[in-house]
Amino acid sequence: MSASPAGALSFAMVAGEVSGDMLAALLLQGLQARWPQAQAFGIGGPRMQAQGFEAWWSHELLAVRGYVEVLRHYRGIVAVRNQLRQRLLAQKPDVFIGVDAPDFNLDLETQLKAAGIPTVHFVCPSVWAWRAERLDKIRRSVDHMLCIFPFEPALLAKAGVQATYVGHPLAQTIPMAPNRWAARQTLGLDAQRPVVALLPGSRRSEIEHLTPRFLQAAQHMQRQQPGLQFVLPAIPSLLPRIQAWVAAQGGVPGLKLVAGQSHAALAACDVCLIASGTATLEAALFKRPMVIAYQMNWLSWQIMKRQQLQPWVGLPNILCGEFIVPEFLQERCTPEALAQACLAWLSAPDRVDALQIRFQQLHLTLQRETAKLSTDVLEKVLAR
Incomplete structure (x- = not known):
């Protein structure tokens, strides 16, 4: 213009x-x-x-x-x-x-x-x-x-x-059948090994709260399933900060940090660990199983909790009217709990297939x- x-x-x-x-x-x-x-x-x-x-x-x-x-x-x-x-x-x-x-x-x-x-x-x-x-x-x-x-x-x-x-505009831009293998090639990931996407949010405050927990969860998963790959798409301006967190955690084997490319990460992954927000709907439109997490300042959480009208926070759960994907909020948002919930998706292909059918129906509704x-x-x- x-x-x-x-x-x-x-x-x-x-x-x-x-x-x-x-x-x-x-x-x-x-x-x-x-x-x-x-x-x-x-x-x-x-x-x-x-x-x-x-x-x-x-x-x-x-x-x-x-x-x-x-x-x-x-x-x-x-x-x-x-x-x-x-x-x-x-x-x-x-x-x-x-x-x-x-x-x-x-x-x-x-x-x-x-x-x-x-x-x-x-x-x-x-x-x-x-x-x-x-x-x-x-x-x-x-x-x-x-x-x-x-x-x-x-x-x-x-x-x-x-x-x-x-x-929803995203329902037009995200393909009905994302190409997982092409996305893995774009990101330089092994096509044969499982991939977990880590998406700790887009706001600085939520990234500060969630990134260390997500990295610790990845370490837990790696210890239990050593062949896993992880991809974390970072806002370019925050990439150095996230690199510092990775170093502070002692590194995460199999982790690839990328600048941007959140859609490629969602297309490439088998499951995603993701901050509550619009990104959860993106993950649903990519037909990917997910574990929703959120943690914020204690006082902010107390105020928000009192104003909540529904039992769900994640958009896929709200739109489907039930807990079709797990949510771990505040004190429940521990690295151990997040890791076990992600590994549970990787070990339940029938559950993943049923979830993908629900997400296809949701995609058609929003298109x-x-x-x-x-x-x-x-x-x-x-x-x-």
Whole structure:
């Protein structure tokens, strides 16, 4: 999206974290296809910038999870939001699109909507899982919600929020039958030996909590099954930090650290040990068995636990309505428990086959022309 001529549409966007950058980049492809001269700007990451997005601030600004962790960065985040609000109120984009990051975006959208700027939010906050009180704020702040799960529009309609199910973009980009052997070749892994993928998250705080546990779990697995291979796709900027952790743990035999390439790691693996979050849905779409783990600041966990509405945290379990994959949270997130749960998948091929059938059904449910459906909604919002 290069410089737009006078009168061309302008879209302001805010996307936080790696997952938001990925989702917003797919949406930008749809905007480009429908409005080639449009301009897009705001907060985003490298994938958005590759689509011509003008990033005023980096998406890493919003890569914070947990109440205590957010408090540590609160003043800086609020200062950026205030600057962004003033800039957008002066520039008046045709539409503001908030991509996930609800704690940042909903307050901003309330103020922009009150000033007459149409607001669209992409990815409904998980009000069906926790913090149901957000429905009131969503109604005040969002003109239209783009939903990635099929049950969400009906829930939002009851709260007076206009919403459209557009499918999950990842269901279009991830193949129905991933090529495990090609991915192993890409990563330099032995095609014949089992592979465990270690994905400790994308936020610095969760990586700090989970990476040492994941490495210790890998050591436990290696001692019990010496032929295992491990692959850990790291955010490039954090690769030196993770290398230091590996050294501090005394090394992990059979471990390959790679910069990025999380999808290749998921395609290549037989099982993954993974942080709770969007990546668990990616693993499900790759049809891979998984062990979900999470550990955070104690106070943040106590607050979140009180607001939880469902017994599951992992997206595959939430979407299937049962514990189809194990979850190990907080005090249960020990290296020994994680290791045994991963090894259990490797020793149960019939259980893996049944899980893959469930994940294929889930993939078909989420597969829609997301970019086109989203821009159809934006066109209607613009017409209003």
